[in-house]
Amino acid sequence: MKHIGIDVGGTNTDAVFVQDNQVLGAVKSPTTSDVTTGVRRALAALIQACPQAAAPEAVMIGTTHFTNAVVQRRDLEPAAALRVCLPAAASLLPFCDWPEDLAQKVNGGTYLVQGGHEFDGRELMPLDERAVRDAARAIRASGVSTVAISGVFSPLIGDAELRAGEILKQEHPDCRITYSHQLGxxxxxxxENVALLNATLIDLAHKTTDAFVQALADSGIDAPLFLTQNDGTVTLAENARDFPVHSFASGPTNSMRGAVFLAKINDAVVCDVGGTTADVGCVQNGFPRQANNMVEVGGVRTAFRMPDLLSIGVGGGTLVNPDTLQIGPVSVGHRLLQEALVFG
Structure with a gap:
């Protein structure tokens, strides 16, 4: 098997060529603001160093772009929260436990409607389709184009969320919808939090994935493109476009799996220091140990599939404020070569 692996970090883009479990070539180049150029440069350097890399059987890309976007509060779109819950679950509104700066940036409105199910699958109340339709019209009028739909106990029965989505599409055909029962x-x-995070990142995910596809085409590479996920697996790029949260912490996950692969062991504690964050996690039987409780991403508590990591907003490109002595979480990212006081 001949594979190209690419890691697009906030600071550097690394590319390797692997054949029959042997790393035959590896290059590093600074990440660029448009992503495509950095990947294209890395591929060109890799093919020059290792000509057989020009015809891989597959290309795998891992990126920290989505995690960094949340941590650094950039490239996020406002998202509306449509919760199917009344008369229950109305005491704590969507975005209620988010950091204030992040909530102000992405809160595209909250809408609570009647419906949902009990914990045993019984219908809590019939879905108020008229209220959903009114909410959809209000969302469209507000100019918000991404929506996260959550429902009471929807992982057991997602019918209410799906029906609400159908009505939303009828009234607001251009909106992109994230269903919480598919994630959390x-x-x-x-x-609901992870669905909202996913919704705020949808536009960035589409642009980033399209940029990766374009970079491969520009490099003359005709091979399936996969994106790495945070459980240590990969998925086709077209599947990853609508679920960017599955790439949260995939950078450290890639490092953890790569570390045990190179060390030829199955169990280890791995520390991955990147340009924006430093992450520590455990590998068991070759895969990252999964967290069994709430995991914070950029200060937002989420309940979905995530590796059990200790993440600190300190990396190679971290900014230090000399006046307040505050360290991070902002990083110079791909501008490291230009803005670092000390380099090399």
Whole structure:
């Protein structure tokens, strides 16, 4: 098997060529603001160093772009929250436990409607389709184009969320919808939070994935493109476009799997220091150990599939404020060569 692996970090883009489990070539180049140029440069350098890399059987790309976007509060789109829950689950509104600066940036409105199910699958109340339709019209009028739909106990029965989505599409055909039951666990707030994060990143995910596809085409590479996920697996790029949260923490996950692969062991504690964050996690039987409780991403508590990591907003490109002595979480990212006081 002949594979190209690419890691697009906030600071550097690394590319390797692997054949029959042997790394035959590896290059590093600074990440560029448009992503495509950095990947194209890395591929060109890799093919020059290792000509057989020009005809891989597959290309795998891992990126920290989506995690960094949340941590650094950039490239995020406002998202509306449509919760199917009344008369229950109205005491804590969507975005209620988010950091204030992030909530102000992405809160595209909150809408609670009647419906949902009990924990045993019984219908809590019939879905108020008229209220959903009114909410859809209000969302369209507000100019918001991404929506996260969550429902009470929807991981058990997602019918109410799906029907609400159908109505939303009828009234607002251009909107992009994230359904919480496709992402999270039973707990409503944590599941709703991850759906909202996903919704705020949809536009960035589409642009980033399209940029990766274009970079491969520009490099003359005709091979399936996969994106790495945070459980240590990969998925086709077209599947990853609508679920960017599955790439949260995939950078450290890639490093963890790569470390045990190169060390020829199955169990280890791995520390991955990148340009924006430093992450520590455990590998068991070759795969990252999964967290069994709430995991914070950029200060937002989420309840979905995530590796069990300790993440600190300190990396190679971290900014230090000399006046307040505050360290991070902002990083100079791909501008490291230009803005670092000390380099090399």
């Amino acid at each position: 666990r039973i707990g409503l707030l944590g599941r």
